[in-house]
Amino acid sequence: VHVGRLIELDLDSDGQDAKAQVEQMCERLLANPLIESYEVQPAPGEAS
Amino acid sequence: MARVGVVVFPGSCDEADALGAANRTPGLSAEYLWHGDAGLNGVEAVVIPGGFSYGDYLRPGAIARFSPVMDAVAAFAREGGPVLGICNGFQVLCEAGLLPGALLPNAGLRFVCRQVPLTVERSDTQWTAACEPGEKLSIPVKHSVGRYFAPPQMLDELEANGQVVVRYVAGHAFNGAAREIAGVSNHAGNVVGLMPHPEHAVDPLTGSADGLKLFESAALVAA
Numbered sequence: 001v002h003v004g005r006l007i008e009l010d011l012d013s014d015g016q017d018a019k020a021q022v023e024q025m026c027e028r029l030l031a032n033p034l035i036e037s038y039e040v041q042p043a044p045g046e047a048s
Numbered sequence: 049m050a051r052v053g054v055v056v057f058p059g060s061c062d063e064a065d066a067l068g069a070a071n072r073t074p075g076l077s078a079e080y081l082w083h084g085d086a087g088l089n090g091v092e093a094v095v096i097p098g099g100f101s102y103g104d105y106l107r108p109g110a111i112a113r114f115s116p117v118m119d120a121v122a123a124f125a126r127e128g129g130p131v132l133g134i135c136n137g138f139q140v141l142c143e144a145g146l147l148p149g150a151l152l153p154n155a156g157l158r159f160v161c162r163q164v165p166l167t168v169e170r171s172d173t174q175w176t177a178a179c180e181p182g183e184k185l186s187i188p189v190k191h192s193v194g195r196y197f198a199p200p201q202m203l204d205e206l207e208a209n210g211q212v213v214v215r216y217v218a219g220h221a222f223n224g225a226a227r228e229i230a231g232v233s234n235h236a237g238n239v240v241g242l243m244p245h246p247e248h249a250v251d252p253l254t255g256s257a258d259g260l261k262l263f264e265s266a267a268l269v270a271a
Contacts, residue, residue: 029114032107032143035150035197 008043018042050270052263053081053091055121055137057112062098062134062247069247070095073260075267083115093130093174093266094121096137098190098245108151108193109139118144130174130266131239135191138231138241147234147241148206149198154191155224161190163255164244165217166230173213173237178264184217185258187244194243196225196232203227213240 007030011018022040031038052070056063063080070078078095081088088094101112112118118140125131125146133141141147154160163186168179179185198206203226206212214231215221221228223243231242246259 029106029110032110032150034199035152 049077050075050093050267051091052076052078052093052095052266053088054078054095054097055081055083055117056097057083057099057101057115057140059101059103060097060099060136062136062245065245065247065250066095066097066134069250069259069263070266072250073263073267075271076263081117083112083117086116086120088117088120088124092270094124094132095247096121096131096133096140097247098135098137101136101140104136107139107143108136109141109143112136112140113144122146125234125239128236128238130269132175132262132266133239133241134245134247135189135194135243138243139193141239141241146239147232148202148211149196149229149232151193151243152195152197153193154195154222156222157192159190159192160194160222161188162222163188164220164222164230166214166244167217168213169215170210170213170233170237173233173240173265174269175233175240175262175265176213177268178261183261185214185246185249185261186256187246187249187259188255189222189244190248191223191243194225195223196229196243198226203229206232209235211235211237214242214244 067078168183246262249256249259
């Protein structure tokens with residue numbers, strides 16, 4: 001069984017700042033790196 | 049009289065039994081600690097009880113680790129203070145990085161509530177000091193996310209360091225736990241977490257009083 005979840009985040013920052021923030025959120029809370037993997041994608045059409 | 053603090057999060061549900069189990073143990077007196085408090089009120093041992101802290105949203109135990117009281121618990125644990133996590137409390141301690149590993153959904157994907165036989169692998173932790181090495185305990189489980197998991201290398205390290213505290217007796221690891229692990233400790237042995245509920249096994253009338261052994265251990269260590 002494989003279960004995933006999609007989390008959409010609206011951030012005030014963008015670019016590298018936003019990526020760093022989201023990575024930190026993933027490591028600390030949104031995923032448990034021991035048992036879960038994650039992937040971060042900028043939303044299509046939004047600032048990258 | 050050693051004072052035991054039982055942490056209460058929004059969604060905890062076994063705090064009353066944990067308080068009662070400590071209070072019926074000679075040498076212990078228990079009180080509640082609120083999740084929003086930044087201190088531990090000077091207690092000498094801490095129990096993180098079972099339940100569904102913060103609704104167990106995201107993952108069981110994932111949100112509770114950010115509550116103010118957990119900073120105090122982490123500092124207390126680092127100083128060697130005895131901390132016991134039961135069921136959801138075990139999940140909270142794993143998520144907080146105070147214990148190794150993680151808990152996954154049961155192999156059968158179902159909630160299981162039953163009495164299980166356990167073997168005490170380590171009788172020298174602060175929560176099993178009153179047990180004999182290899183002693184068998186009958187303690188109930190009630191969870192749907194309790195399959196202990198750690199990568200093989202971490203499991204080898206845990207075994208080598210003697211951090212596997214209790215195992216399900218062979219053939220009774222109903223949840224598919226790695227190496228039949230029911231509970232582990234940190235490296236120092238002062239922080240212990242387990243899925244079975246010792247606080248529910250405190251009177252032969254309801255099946256077993258074996259759970260008191262863990263609380264008696266805390267009393268023994270504090271004495």
